[in-house]
Amino acid sequence: MIALFSHIGDGVVTTGINRIADWCGITRDSVRRWSEFFGRIPDKWYETVQQCSVDYTGVRFDIEFMETGAKSRSCLRCSRKFMSAGIGNRICDHCKGSEEWQQLINSPE
Numbered sequence: 001m002i003a004l005f006s007h008i009g010d011g012v013v014t015t016g017i018n019r020i021a022d023w024c025g026i027t028r029d030s031v032r033r034w035s036e037f038f039g040r041i042p043d044k045w046y047e048t049v050q051q052c053s054v055d056y057t058g059v060r061f062d063i064e065f066m067e068t069g070a071k072s073r074s075c076l077r078c079s080r081k082f083m084s085a086g087i088g089n090r091i092c093d094h095c096k097g098s099e100e101w102q103q104l105i106n107s108p109e
């Protein structure tokens with residue numbers, strides 16, 4: 001799912017979410033919920049999202065590819081379940097956005 005957003009957003013998940021939201025005429029939060037709650041594109045939006053993908057990237061998004069490596073994992077910091085793009089992605093977006101985390105990754109030691 002994250003791979004889909006990243007694909008449509010030229011490698012940037014947030015851009016992908018924004019594009020899909022604009023394309024479908026729904027809120028960004030709704031699009032985020034697809035991955036958080038369903039882990040897939042709802043049937044109702046499937047073709048619309050594929051059309052969006054074609055328009056922005058020139059190709060439809062392969063459903064097989066969507067499953068690759070991306071799954072629900074527990075955040076190493078807060079243990080909250082989140083959609084991880086791959087095995088190396090183990091900190092949830094919520095924690096990454098926290099001040100503490102920013103200090104952690106930007107601290108000199």
Ligand SMILES: [Zn+2]
Nearest residue numbers: 075078092095
């Ligand atoms: Zn977390």
